[in-house]
Amino acid sequence: MANTVIQVNDLTKIFETKKEKVTALQDVNLTIKNREFVVLVGASGCGKTTLINTIAGFEKPTSGEVLLHGEPVTGIDPRCGMVFQQYALFDWKTVINNVDFGLKMKGMKLKERRELAQQYIDMVGLQGFENAYPSQLSGGMKQRVSLARTLANNPEIMLLDEPFAALDAMTRQVLQEELIRIYSESQKTILFITHSIDEALLLSTRVSVMTSRPGKIKQFLENDLPWPRDADVQLHPRYQELKSEVWSTVQEEVMKTAGLLGADKDKC
Ligand SMILES: Nc1ncnc2c1ncn2[C@@H]1O[C@H](COP(=O)(O)OP(=O)(O)OP(=O)(O)O)[C@@H](O)[C@H]1O
């Protein structure tokens, strides 16, 4: 279809180590259209990172394919901006040099790119840390540098792997609301991974639940909560209905995953 941005067809990914073969994904199908904000939830180890890394071109499918705008992904695509679960910063570069790296690659002049980088550093609350190195930052601060770098690059497609997981509740809320604003004001297509059903319902136009490993997509749920959204969306009468619907789907898969039998309703 013309407005399809990401198309995953029968994607299987098997990791082979010396000891064993791990089937991380089996026959995954997913279609994401222009301007959709799809949030993927699923138990730890079910293959979410493997899926997003394969879409981003960092992993190769064992079988099946990933298409971006109808063309097979053969490597890292400049239209995609990624925030990794594990930060992936340049350890030898300062915060501001990490954030403006992509802008420099695009050929933007020093003054202009410094101003833009500073704008995003301020947005993620890291003013004063411009000249710090990643080793001097906490996990949540590194994650914010990674987010600022991706936002500064202004990619058409954003692939975000638990970008807010390491943040304190207040910073998380500020950045969730910034992401809602950026999404509402732009033409971006977003795939976002989280363990929080509340975060999924706050941000998404569609929630997708993965089964336990080997991961497949178990359910798509159109999120019809009204926009613009903020934390008060939880007060909407439809919110609890949607939350129960997602949770009942997730619960079965969580139960299959060892050690998560007592998981509370916001975590999956
Ligand atoms: N490079 C690799 N080599 C071998 N096995 C791997 C590799 N990467 C992932 N796996 C395995 O694939 C499965 C899926 O891992 P993945 O990181 O995609 O899960 P996840 O859903 O992102 O988990 P989490 O919620 O904890 O981040 C796991 O069993 C993991 O051990």
Ligand SMILES: [Mg+2]
């Ligand atoms: Mg992961």
